[in-house]
Amino acid sequence: xxxxxxxYWAGTPFNMRxxxxxxxxxxxxxxxxxxxxxxxxxxxxxxxxxxxxxAVVMHPRGDFQHHYVIPRLVESGIAVLAATTRNPNNDTTxxxxxxxxxxxxxxxxxxxRGVQHIVMIGNSGGGALNGFYQAQALKERGQRIAKxxxxxxxxxxxxxxxPADAMIYIAAHKGEGMIMNEIIDPSIVDESNPHLTDASxxxxxxxxxxxxxxxxxxxxxxxxxxxxxxxxxFRAAQRAxxxxxxxxxxxxxxxxxxxxxxxxxxDFQKLPLDRQRDILRRxxxxxxxTIYRTMANLHYVDRHLDPSPxxxxxxxxxxxxxxxWKFMGFGRYATPHAWLSTWSGLxxxxxxxxxxxxxx
Numbered sequence: 195x196x197x198x199x200x201x202y203w204a205g206t207p208f209n210m211r212x213x214x215x216x217x218x219x220x221x222x223x224x225x226x227x228x229x230x231x232x233x234x235x236x237x238x239x240x241x242x243x244x245x246x247x248x249a250v251v252m253h254p255r256g257d258f259q260h261h262y263v264i265p266r267l268v269e270s271g272i273a274v275l276a277a278t279t280r281n282p283n284n285d286t287t288x289x290x291x292x293x294x295x296x297x298x299x300x301x302x303x304x305x306x307r308g309v310q311h312i313v314m315i316g317n318s319g320g321g322a323l324n325g326f327y328q329a330q331a332l333k334e335r336g337q338r339i340a341k342x343x344x345x346x347x348x349x350x351x352x353x354x355x356x357p358a359d360a361m362i363y364i365a366a367h368k369g370e371g372m373i374m375n376e377i378i379d380p381s382i383v384d385e386s387n388p389h390l391t392d393a394s395x396x397x398x399x400x401x402x403x404x405x406x407x408x409x410x411x412x413x414x415x416x417x418x419x420x421x422x423x424x425x426x427x428f429r430a431a432q433r434a435x436x437x438x439x440x441x442x443x444x445x446x447x448x449x450x451x452x453x454x455x456x457x458x459x460x461d462f463q464k465l466p467l468d469r470q471r472d473i474l475r476r477x478x479x480x481x482x483x484t485i486y487r488t489m490a491n492l493h494y495v496d497r498h499l500d501p502s503p504x505x506x507x508x509x510x511x512x513x514x515x516x517x518x519w520k521f522m523g524f525g526r527y528a529t530p531h532a533w534l535s536t537w538s539g540l541x542x543x544x545x546x547x548x549x550x551x552x553x554x
Contacts, residue, residue, distance in 0.1 A: 197410070197511045197520060208253075208317070209260045214268040216240045224277060224303060226295040227353035234277030234300060235259045242271035248309035250300045250358070251276040253320040254293055254370065254536065254544075255285040263315055263364070273309060275300050279323075286482060286527045289535040290544040291339060291348040294327040294355075301331075301356045314358040321366020322544045324358070329549040331355035343534035343541040344447050361553075368546045374525050375539030379487035379518060380431030385442065388486035388519075395431050397490055398515035404495065412512025418495045425492060425499065432490075433540065439485065440538050443530035446481050453477035483533055485525050489518040 220236040238245060249272055251258045259276045267274050277300050279293040301312050316324040330338045330350055338350035367373055381397075383390040398404050403420040407413075420428075453476035456462065462470065493499050494507055494514045511517035525537040534541045543549075 195410070195516070195520075197513050197517045198522065199507065199509075199511050208256060208258060208262065210262045210264055212265060214239070214265040217265075217268050222275075222277075222303065224296070224299045226280065226292075226299045228292065228295050228349050230280045230292070230295070232278050232280045232282075232296050232299070233259075234275050234303075236303075237264050237268045237274040237276065239268050239271055242273075244308060245271055245273040246309065247271070247311045247313065248273040248275060248304040248307075249313045249315050250297065250304070250324075251315045251317070251320070252279060252297060252300065252323060253318060254279060254288055254290070254323050255281060255283060255319070257282050258317070258320065261315075261317070263317075272313075273304065273307075275304055285525075285536060286532060287529050288532050289342055289344075289346075290323070290326055290542065291342045291346075291350065291535060294323065294330060295349065295353065297323065297327040298331070298353065298355045301358060302354065305356060311360070312356070312358045313360045313362060315362045315364065316366045317364040318366060319370055321363045322369035322372075322546050322549070324361055325546050325549040325553070326544040327355070328358055328361060329552040331357040332553065339543055342531060343538070343543065344443070344531035345451075346531060366546070369539070369542060369544050370525070370536050371539035371542035372545060372547070373539075374488065374537045375432055375436055376429075376493075377488050377491045377524060378432050378435055378485070379490035380428060380435045381490075382435065382487055385439065385486070395428060397428060397492055397495070398518070404515070406515065407513060410513065410516075412507060415495075415506045415512060417497050417506065419498060420492055420496050428492060436538055436540050439483070440534060440541055443483065443533045443538075446483075446530045450477065450479060453479075480529055483528050483530060485528065485533070485537070487518045488523045488525055489514045 218238050218240055222234045224232050224234055251261045257278050261276050264274050279296045281288045314324040335351050381391045381395040383392055393399050402424050404418045405416045407415040453473050456473045457477050489508055508514040
């Protein structure tokens, strides 16, 4: 069943439509302050071999190395370092307290090359990535976040983080976790069985105000109309589901930490070999959580909410009611640490609503 909108593939929205005029491009292997490698392309104008201003273009998961802002910036004499993070095209293990170190390596690389002024361009999820970086970079060492939401020590207080001189946002959202708060399906009753549904919280149930299209491509879709009481219950239940998943993630982390403690115990070597083996396996275990049905934003199908001339459906499909059950979507797989750091709107530090007020 192909439910992906043709416009999604035809207009994959981040790539440039043309190359810059009279450009030079250099492929870089970048190294973050914690030693992790990631890649980038440095675009410059041949007419401006020593640019004074440079831009950093990144996204937590997406590959922005050919981003559409590059041509005109380069033609204006601005160097553009367009880079991936350490987790390109797969955010299963993405911890924002780690990937902002990748941003740090890009800023440092431009400074090393003599660029005087740094501008960070945040498009989509790149906005929250940059906002989180800038909020931390402006703090003195010792005042930055010391632990991830999952409890792991960060390296933010041990590394150089050079603040940018300016930030530009293009269609940036509040943060991936804040997005998840609005798109997660609250009608799921059991995280291990996605078919168990509380019909009273199902936005795709006609009893709650949904209009079901008949055409698989959504060509006959009509806007739904949810009443205020349902909207309030739905939004509260979304946050409640995020909280439940947070609790699952923290329980899994606690199991791992318990095994670490048992391994570190002075009597570990006295235990039977099968018990030692079990403890070591539990310490090494990295569970991956499956987050079912994350395409349930009321705004997809009800234009009365946040009124605008937008088209029906989600970025992926004109049938979000069915696409909600497919693999493609946001935050569908995550380690417990990645869920808490990136996709939980209740736990993530990469939140524009808290980061931007820290930036003068």
